[in-house]
Amino acid sequence: AQSVSQHNHHVILSEAASLELGCNYSYGGTVNLFWYVQYPGQHLQLLLKYFSGDPLVKGIKGFEAEFIKSKFSFNLRKPSVQWSDTAEYFCAVYMNYGGSQGNLIFGKGTKLSVKP
Amino acid sequence: SQTIHQWPATLVQPVGSPLSLECTVEGTSNPNLYWYRQAAGRGLQLLFYSVGIGQISSEVPQNLSASRPQDRQFILSSKKLLLSDSGFYLCAWSPYTGGNVYGYTFGSGTRLTVV
Numbered sequence: 001a002q003s004v005s006q007h008n009h010h011v012i013l014s015e016a017a018s019l020e021l022g023c024n025y026s027y028g029g030t031v032n033l034f035w036y037v038q039y040p041g042q043h044l045q046l047l048l049k050y051f052s053g054d055p056l057v058k059g060i061k062g063f064e065a066e067f068i069k070s071k072f073s074f075n076l077r078k079p080s081v082q083w084s085d086t087a088e089y090f091c092a093v094y095m096n097y098g099g100s101q102g103n104l105i106f107g108k109g110t111k112l113s114v115k116p
Numbered sequence: 117s118q119t120i121h122q123w124p125a126t127l128v129q130p131v132g133s134p135l136s137l138e139c140t141v142e143g144t145s146n147p148n149l150y151w152y153r154q155a156a157g158r159g160l161q162l163l164f165y166s167v168g169i170g171q172i173s174s175e176v177p178q179n180l181s182a183s184r185p186q187d188r189q190f191i192l193s194s195k196k197l198l199l200s201d202s203g204f205y206l207c208a209w210s211p212y213t214g215g216n217v218y219g220y221t222f223g224s225g226t227r228l229t230v231v
Binding site: 034043090 | 158159160162221222223224225
């Protein structure tokens with residue numbers, strides 16, 4: 001079955017630590033990849049996306065993610081986190097079925113807590 | 117620019133009562149519309165999606181239904197709420213073609229508590 005896995009449920013870091021959140025998916029076809037962020041009390045916002053081209057994509061607020069097709073992965077990274085990065089992060093994979101048909105499937109989310 | 121409105125923000129309803137959550141999109145035509153439920157530790161679960169007026173696809177059989185009476189209006193309903201219907205409900209839209217490129221844009225959500 002098609003699925004998106006985020007292996008870390010809750011990550012706790014100190015400010016200035018480096019971050020890497022894992023995301024793996026199971027689908028053999030064409031995919032487009034997204035990371036969404038939900039800050040406390042706010043709605044889901046798009047952090048970055050991969051559609052084609054350079055597999056290393058850069059998003060807002062210093063985040064980046066790398067698409068490794070052979071590993072079916074799209075891990076999110078940030079070299080130095082800040083307290084304001086405390087949020088829940090969702091990986092989402094758009095699985096293209098052909099034509100204009102597809103489905104955006106979300107992982108279960110990773111809660112990031114950054115200690116000041 | 118496109119905006120998505122969802123209301124109410126919070127709702128407390130007794131078991132067995134009806135439900136109606138509304139979502140509207142402005143600034144675009146013929147969007148794809150979605151209802152998701154977000155549960156702690158379980159991510160976002162797609163409940164319904166619609167590619168046009170009156171066209172509803174259900175992803176998960178449950179106590180809920182959806183309707184799209186107008187191009188930019190999407191309604192989530194229930195005739196009799198269950199305790200298990202409690203959760204955070206999100207409406208989202210994407211371009212009719214291009215959801216794979218642009219992703220989905222989410223509303224601010226409705227926190228439903230069934231008591």
